[in-house]
Amino acid sequence: MASTMTVDISPRAGRREWVGLAVLALPCMLYSMDLTVLNLAIPELARDLRPTASQLLWIIDIYGFMVAGFLMVMGSLGDRLGRRRILLIGAAAFGAASVLAAFAQTAEQLIAARAVLGIAGATLAPSTLSLITSMFRDEGQRTFAISIWIMSFSVGALIGPVAGGLLIQYFWWGAVFLAGVPIMVLLLILGPLLLPEYRDPNAGRIDFASALLSLAAVLSLIYGVKHWADVGVDGQTLLALGAGALLVVVFLRRQRRIANPLVDLALFRSRQFSLALTVNTVAVFFMFGIFIFVAQYLQLVLGMAPLEAGLWSLPGAVAFTLAAPFTARLAERFPAVQVMTGGLLMAVVGFVVMGLAQGLFAVVAANILIGVGFTPVMALTTGFVVGAAPVEKAGIASAMSETGSELGGATGVALLGSLLTAVYRARMADAPVQGLPPDLAMAAQATLAGAVEAAQQVPAAAGLLAEGRAAFTDAFHMTAFLAALALAALALLVLRVLSSATPQPAGH
CATH class of the missing domain: 1.10.287 (Helix Hairpins)
Structure with a gap:
């Protein structure tokens, strides 16, 4: 491995740093692709490996579990051992584990390989983000670089299903894992040439x-x-x-x-750090939670096929991706707090539109508003978090930001999903289920998917399905209005607290 290089103390980044940013974007794209691409491979994978229901769940979930669990550990290791070193070690492990996953012969082997992929994947987000903090010391350049960093995750999520579908159609399910190997090889070649090394000179043993x-x-x-x-x-x-x-x-x-x-609790003494971390987590909470329900609304209420629903979900994701580079330009013209508040308020408008939506185009328009609104929120809160931390603590600060996002996303799906389900069940408790077998009746009153299945098996249950769709729509609208209220309150809090917090450079 190349020897440690001195970080340029010039406030403005040059060509080397921008090319290095392009290199850092590659593993970020792969990281998000790996979160989505496996879903398409499940049917073929299940036919070949014949996993039990429990094993199949572990194949899907173990990657995210390991990423979430190891983020702070890897962020701290990067601060101590060198961020570039940890990134390159993680890239090598990710590539090797991808090969093992592609050629797994049993469900147990695939679960183990996915676990290693998750541990290796946990090096990518904190290492890449903290390296960006070291490379881009100018606040405006750093905001733009973080926007590109966020966009790379979005691009990976967008192309993951498409690339996965093509690979599975023309090769076999294992090809979705091999697609990442060339990217990691490229990172291993270019990383030592283009990326600086940085570690905390005063860090003790982990x-x-x-x-x-x-x-x-x-x-x-x-x-x-x-x-x-x-x-x-x-x-x-x-x-x-x-x-x-x-x-x-x-x-x-x-x-x-x-x-x-492992975590310097003194970071939380900064209102900028604490509130930005909170806003980031809450934003992901509502973003992940509501997007799951949009997919269900399109398929179960509007009756779309999965592919059609996926295509109609793309405009919001595309809007999020395309809006990322403009965040830095807005932050140059207006105070970052105002841009962030404006993004939250645009998301509020999007959720209000979604709460009133009665058809496809209103839902798509709401998705676009929410995507564009959340873009500056995600970019600027991330910038506030890493900017509030001393440069030697950027690795752990980045990891804490990513851990908050993981917890926010998982909690959003769980809590908002539980709320939506509770409202649906309350509305359907007195629904007429005469003539239905008890198991179908119970399923129809529990979830809209159950009502759809009941109507498919018993044509007389069409009225029950209509009532179930109305109940789901009411619950969906209520959840959207709740998100709008929460984000409006969050916008006021951001405007009040962060306006009085002077952003500090990453190296303070």
């Missing part, structure tokens, strides 16, 4: 007890939230969430006592 505590806490919380989303509140959900909360308390107490903490 506290492995803290690393294990953070891993166990995040995994427990993520598992509890996902289990809540899948089956509702039960003993397993309460146990996982309770254990996660207890581990968080133990983790925080340990960070206050030890000399070299």
